[in-house]
Amino acid sequence: MSLLDFRRAVTILSPVGFFKSSLYNCYHTTVTCRNNNSVPEIVRGGPALLQHAASLRDQYSPPKALQENETEKERKKQPRKRIPIKKLLSMDPFHVHKSMMMHSSYKKVAPLCRQIARQPFYDALLQMQMSSKRVSKRIAHALVEAKENAIKESDLDPSTLYVSEAWVGRGPYSKKIWPLSRGRTAIRRSPRVHVTVVLKDKRALMRFVQYRLQRKDNKPVWQPLQDKPFYNKRNQFTC
Secondary structure: OOHHHHHHHHHHOOHHHHHOOHHHHHHHOOOEOOOOOEOOHHHHOOHHHHHHHHHHHHHHOOOHHHHHHHHHHHHHHOOOOOOOHHHHHHOOOEEEEEOOOEOOOHHHHHHHHHHHOOEEHHHHHHHHHHOOOOOHHHHHHHHHHHHHHHHHHOOOOHHHOEEEEEEEEEOOOEEEEEEOHHHOEEEEEEOOEEEEEEEEOHHHHHHHHHHHHHHHHOOOOOOOOOOOOOOOOOOOOOO
16 A cells, blocks of 8 residues: 555545545445555444544543533523422322222212212211212221221321322123013113222321412512503593
């Protein structure tokens, strides 16, 4: 390989040519010398070419300290991540209990769930025991089971328990054959539902009360608009 061809190879792999995509063209083409000998592997393209490209990238990249300062500035510009209210409330100790399937409909059980939601535990239990609905006795039994499991598993305070949430879910329909006249039959479908309750104690309640008071204190003071006189007032109504 002559000195002239070597200079050509160095020119092709120069930093200026690298950033002007001449290195990309060099990667896909083969440069030959005057004596038809192949140029070394660094010009043809291969592992040596990739190593040279990596060295050029490290050589012309900004120092790591400058990069860290830039990333730190960008991080400071971004707003602080705020914990969502749902996640904040779920951080308190709680217990979720799901009852057995009940032979009732969604429309009959949903009003009872709304009746006991956000109520002290013993008040909700009394409501279900004194209700005239047939399914209310099963809901009361589910509340007693939820209380026992909450004390054993979640270590909740039994004296300050309250029903945080209560909802009803649909279950699979029960089917049975219904005989008709003239030897015909039909399939009668009966709906089934289950009730889920979430129990919490005073620790969650105090956190919620503290959040409401803090939100009320941080609320900006209302300021009325400045009074301005009417200009070009007419006889009819003006606003």
